Amino acid sequence: MTAQQVLALKQSLEERFPGLWLNGENLSGAEISGFGQTGIERIDACLSPRALNRQRITHWVGPGSSGKTTLLRKAVAKWCEAEFNIVYIDTQGQLMANDWAYINENHCKKNRLWFVRPDAGEVKTLNHYVGVVDLFLASRAFDIVIMDLGTNQKLSLLSYSRLQRALQNSKSALLVVGSQADNQGNIQLGFQWDIQSVQLHEPQIACSITKNGLSSKTEVAVSLDESNCLFTHPQICDRRSREA
Amino acid sequence: MNRIACLRIPRFAIAVHEKREPELSEIPWVLLEGKNTNSSVYQQKIAMCSYAASKQEISPGIKLAQACSLRANISWRKPDHFLYEQASAEIIQTLLTYSPKINVFGPQDSGIFLLDASGLKLLGGEDKFCASVLKAIHKLGYKHKHLGIANSAFPAMVATQVKNQFYHIVAPNKTATFLARQPVHYLPASKELLTDFATLGIKSMQQLAAFPAESILERFGQEGIKAWKMAQGIDDTLLSLPPLEKSFAATCDLNYPASSLNEVSLVLSGLLSKLTDDLKNNALRAERLIVSFYSDDTIFDERDIKLIRPSNHSGFLQQVIKLSLNKKPLEREFTKIKVDVVRFSPESWKQEHVLPYDSDDDDEIISNDLLLLLQKVISRLGENTVVKPISNDQYFPDQAGVWMPVLQKQASSNLLTPDKTYLKQFTKNGAGLVMRKNPNAAPVMVKLDASTSTDIPTEIPRPQAVYYQQQWHKIQSLSSPDYLSGKWWEENISKSYYVAASSQSMFLLVHNHRNNKWFIEYFFD
Numbered sequence: 001m002t003a004q005q006v007l008a009l010k011q012s013l014e015e016r017f018p019g020l021w022l023n024g025e026n027l028s029g030a031e032i033s034g035f036g037q038t039g040i041e042r043i044d045a046c047l048s049p050r051a052l053n054r055q056r057i058t059h060w061v062g063p064g065s066s067g068k069t070t071l072l073r074k075a076v077a078k079w080c081e082a083e084f085n086i087v088y089i090d091t092q093g094q095l096m097a098n099d100w101a102y103i104n105e106n107h108c109k110k111n112r113l114w115f116v117r118p119d120a121g122e123v124k125t126l127n128h129y130v131g132v133v134d135l136f137l138a139s140r141a142f143d144i145v146i147m148d149l150g151t152n153q154k155l156s157l158l159s160y161s162r163l164q165r166a167l168q169n170s171k172s173a174l175l176v177v178g179s180q181a182d183n184q185g186n187i188q189l190g191f192q193w194d195i196q197s198v199q200l201h202e203p204q205i206a207c208s209i210t211k212n213g214l215s216s217k218t219e220v221a222v223s224l225d226e227s228n229c230l231f232t233h234p235q236i237c238d239r240r241s242r243e244a
Numbered sequence: 245m246n247r248i249a250c251l252r253i254p255r256f257a258i259a260v261h262e263k264r265e266p267e268l269s270e271i272p273w274v275l276l277e278g279k280n281t282n283s284s285v286y287q288q289k290i291a292m293c294s295y296a297a298s299k300q301e302i303s304p305g306i307k308l309a310q311a312c313s314l315r316a317n318i319s320w321r322k323p324d325h326f327l328y329e330q331a332s333a334e335i336i337q338t339l340l341t342y343s344p345k346i347n348v349f350g351p352q353d354s355g356i357f358l359l360d361a362s363g364l365k366l367l368g369g370e371d372k373f374c375a376s377v378l379k380a381i382h383k384l385g386y387k388h389k390h391l392g393i394a395n396s397a398f399p400a401m402v403a404t405q406v407k408n409q410f411y412h413i414v415a416p417n418k419t420a421t422f423l424a425r426q427p428v429h430y431l432p433a434s435k436e437l438l439t440d441f442a443t444l445g446i447k448s449m450q451q452l453a454a455f456p457a458e459s460i461l462e463r464f465g466q467e468g469i470k471a472w473k474m475a476q477g478i479d480d481t482l483l484s485l486p487p488l489e490k491s492f493a494a495t496c497d498l499n500y501p502a503s504s505l506n507e508v509s510l511v512l513s514g515l516l517s518k519l520t521d522d523l524k525n526n527a528l529r530a531e532r533l534i535v536s537f538y539s540d541d542t543i544f545d546e547r548d549i550k551l552i553r554p555s556n557h558s559g560f561l562q563q564v565i566k567l568s569l570n571k572k573p574l575e576r577e578f579t580k581i582k583v584d585v586v587r588f589s590p591e592s593w594k595q596e597h598v599l600p601y602d603s604d605d606d607d608e609i610i611s612n613d614l615l616l617l618l619q620k621v622i623s624r625l626g627e628n629t630v631v632k633p634i635s636n637d638q639y640f641p642d643q644a645g646v647w648m649p650v651l652q653k654q655a656s657s658n659l660l661t662p663d664k665t666y667l668k669q670f671t672k673n674g675a676g677l678v679m680r681k682n683p684n685a686a687p688v689m690v691k692l693d694a695s696t697s698t699d700i701p702t703e704i705p706r707p708q709a710v711y712y713q714q715q716w717h718k719i720q721s722l723s724s725p726d727y728l729s730g731k732w733w734e735e736n737i738s739k740s741y742y743v744a745a746s747s748q749s750m751f752l753l754v755h756n757h758r759n760n761k762w763f764i765e766y767f768f769d
Contacts, residue, residue, distance in 0.1 A: 006340050006341065006344065054527075054593060055524060063748070063749075064680075064749065064767055064769065065748070065749030065750055065751060065767040065768055066749075066769060067677070067750075067768070067769065068769060069678040069680065069769040070676075070677045070678045073678050085595065092683065093681075094680040094683065095678075095681075096641060096642070096644075096645060096678075096679050096681065096766070097633040097634065097635075097644075097645030097646050097647050098633070098635060098641065098644035098645030099645070099678045099679060100645070101634055101635035101645045102635060103633075104632055104633050105634075105635060106664075112632075112650075113632065114630055114631070114632060114650055115630070115631050115632065115633065115647065116621060116625065116630050116631075117629060117631065117647065118625065118629065119626035119627060119629050122625070122626050122629075124624075124625055128624055128625060129625075131624060132621050132624060132625065135620055135621060136617070136621075139613065139614070139617045140595050141595055141613070141614060141617070142595070143593070143595065151683070168524075171591075171593050171594075193745070193748075193749065193750060203677075203745070203750065222676070222677060223676060
């Protein structure tokens with residue numbers, strides 16, 4: 001067997017049994033730099049050896065209420081701990097500050113977690129936000145740019161090509177969060193509450209992950225109990241009668 | 245049983261140079277350290293001597309000027325680490341036919357290769373393996389080489405030092421006996437430690453191994469313990485598969501003669517774009533290029549271009565190639581061009597414009613580039629659009645946090661800072677669900693279950709179904725309500741919050757006791 005055949009065999013084994021023969025660093029010889037991982041074990045296992053890539057568009061898709069932003073927040077917390085600069089463009093201004101405040105206050109060290117959201121009363125088209133994403137990609141200051149399309153919005157092909165062009169000259173990764181599946185980009189993560197096992201104590205989120213045409217499915221449990229506990233004192237008693 | 249083979253090519257750098265320039269093997273010559281490049285070569289120290297030079301009493305460590313006084317016409321070479329890397333890669337590629345796991349021990353120019361030699365019984369045995377490997381290395385042009393096989397890496401390396409033998413096999417149960425008579429200076433330890441051993445009269449590994457571990461740890465620390473373990477044949481070095489060899493090259497056949505790059509700038513641009521795309525896909529940057537110019541399949545000019553900074557930008561590479569040709573124009577017309585990336589390095593993902601942060605006075609210093617970026621965004625979207633989230637010690641979800649402009653230094657006086665200890669205790673690394681505002685938070689109809697008795701303050705029945713998005717949704721799961729009231733000094737609020745799950749979504753169902761209406765204020769997303 002020649003050296004080339006031996007290498008081809010190893011490559012083939014690695015594709016069939018990922019991680020058992022070679023790790024990602026050996027295969028690519030490239031720096032993974034911690035960004036490839038989302039910090040959510042089950043999703044990372046499906047995306048082995050590398051999850052998200054810089055200079056690429058990754059889709060984070062799910063209907064209006066599907067658990068996608070909950071999992072994204074977990075990933076953002078992990079990336080903030082790794083000292084990445086992140087900008088989150090919330091095109092419809094639906095996010096709540098209290099959900100994200102503790103990441104900004106506890107996980108960010110020298111890095112930044114910025115949000116871009118519409119000013120009160122101002123309505124801007126999606127094209128305005130595409131332009132802003134373009135600016136952030138070109139700035140080379142942010143490792144991860146997250147573009148949240150909100151509900152019922154979709155990027156046009158023209159916008160995609162514009163963003164792809166911007167990514168080529170950037171070192172950032174672009175995450176497009178939306179409600180509708182798209183065929184652009186090579187990695188797509190889809191989310192949905194697991195209807196069969198909707199439990200309020202520990203709801204499950206079903207994830208379908210498509211990477212380079214190959215799909216896999218997994219489930220991630222999240223907890224409801226600890227959410228949004230920003231209150232540090234007991235509630236002030238309402239001293240008046242209920243009907244007052 | 246684990247078996248490791250060690251191939252050692254003594255004076256590897258010398259051997260590599262002599263392989264490239266065979267005439268060197270017949271004369272005495274030295275390899276310089278190449279550390280102090282500003283000084284004259286005669287003031288540089290000798291790193292390694294050829295076998296012929298050693299016979300003339302020239303030794304490493306002396307200056308080239310001193311060596312010249314011993315032999316006037318001695319030749320010298322500067323170290324070429326790229327050459328050694330290439331030679332190591334070539335040897336690894338050759339050895340891959342004999343063993344799947346091969347690692348270079350130490351730096352690339354050490355000349356020590358560790359091979360996995362387990363399971364050779366059915367392949368003709370270890371003797372046949374040694375003979376095959378040595379023959380293959382000889383074919384590559386290396387005259388001096390030694391091979392050792394043992395249970396672990398260190399005894400195998402010592403086995404290569406056995407004199408007058410091309411290879412030495414340490415039997416599986418004879419490792420301790422073999423090492424016992426070997427001198428301690430074979431141990432891969434610091435000079436200080438080896439000097440200490442010599443001072444204390446520890447000459448052989450048997451003497452070192454005889455000491456109790458506690459006394460070695462107390463006297464020599466962790467390095468001493470490592471040496472002590474090795475003296476007993478305990479070496480936990482594991483071998484791994486070598487990285488795959490990559491090559492990045494692009495060729496373009498013009499089919500017509502061209503005399504300058506300007507004539508083929510479009511072709512060259514496409515060629516380099518393809519090459520840089522390939523590099524980007526592998527997260528690599530070019531460090532060194534070889535550009536070959538052909539005339540009817542014959543190379544007539546070859547440019548070795550070292551980039552001052554690694555790059556995978558096609559425009560930059562094109563300019564660099566043009567500069568090379570401007571300095572020394574081509575002598576003939578060319579019909580084919582080939583660009584070969586012979587050296588590359590991993591992409592650096594460090595951003596060019598970092599966000600400066602002065603932690604001493606907790607005051608942010610924003611760079612001009614970033615200020616300009618902010619200005620552009622604000623001019624497009626409006627003021628207060630680039631924000632950061634700040635927590636606020638309030639109960640109602642929409643007031644428990646505020647968005648503060650990133651350039652604003654101090655939060656509004658209306659904000660109440662929550663207790664950080666409390667926050668860390670209850671917000672466990674992003675646990676919990678994230679809410680999104682319902683853009684259509686109009687009152688919704690609910691079906692109430694009159695048969696259930698509840699503990700909520702208003703004593704209303706629990707909802708069974710809710711009507712939104714033009715259809716009824718059965719509530720599959722419903723939490724007990726959180727009753728919040730207050731703010732009577734502004735606008736009297738009295739609400740019950742339920743976490744509800746339908747077959748499609750989870751949402752926060754709110755009953756406003758003031759007007760007895762139901763709302764879906766937030767969706768859990």
